[in-house]
Amino acid sequence: MVSRLMAVLCGLCLSVLVATNAAAVEVEGVNVSESKTVGGTSLVLNGVGVRSKFFIDLYVAALYLPSKSSDEAAILTADETQAIVLHVVSGRINSDNMTEATLEGFENATDGNVAPIQQEVDELLTVFADEINEGDTFELVYVPNDGVRVIKNGQLGKTIGDRAFKEALFGIWLGDEPAQGSLKDDMLDD
DSSP: OHHHHHHHHHHHHHHHHHHHHHTEEEETTEEEESEEEETTEEEEEEEEEEEEETTEEEEEEEEEESSOOOOHHHHHHOOSOEEEEEEEOOTTOOHHHHHHHHHHHHHHHTTTOOGGGHHHHHHHHHHTTSOOOTTOEEEEEEETTTEEEEEETTEEEEEEOOHHHHHHHHHHHHSSSOSOHHHHHHHTOO
16 A cells, blocks of 8 residues: 555656656756746746857846737837846856946946936846856846846845836847847747
8 A cells, every 4th residue: 555655656746747847948957937927927938048258158048928929119118027037057147247237238228328217227236246156046027016026046135116127127138239139039039
């Protein structure tokens, strides 16, 4: 009886593991979930890609939306729950270069007019002030009427800004001057 129960339990565990693996996409050794739930809202993986610089892979970025879309303007202006998840895959990323890249990204995403969201940008940069290590994960989750939840390694750091801030933040990857064109294309690959 005990051995039969153990066999059933092992079978159940194996089926859960197989189901979990089936619901993930592997990119640069990172398992990226094909769906995400935020406060009761189901999001699907819209696209995922790798941010590289000088032939070095820095992070894997995944875009989650309520439904798949390749329309970056509609995504940026939508007042709906959305998320970008960054998986750091390089030890070359540190607080200083993450801060520098983020500032440059906001400059590009706002056509040089960061002033209206400067306070929110400064708040976001405090999250990057802590040490950043290979394997760290940053979730940037926009929730209407709440703002952008900044989550590092599963821990909510702070909630920042409003829809205008979300548009600029997501514009770093999806705007007219994205951090990397091929990454934008991969994130919009519906």
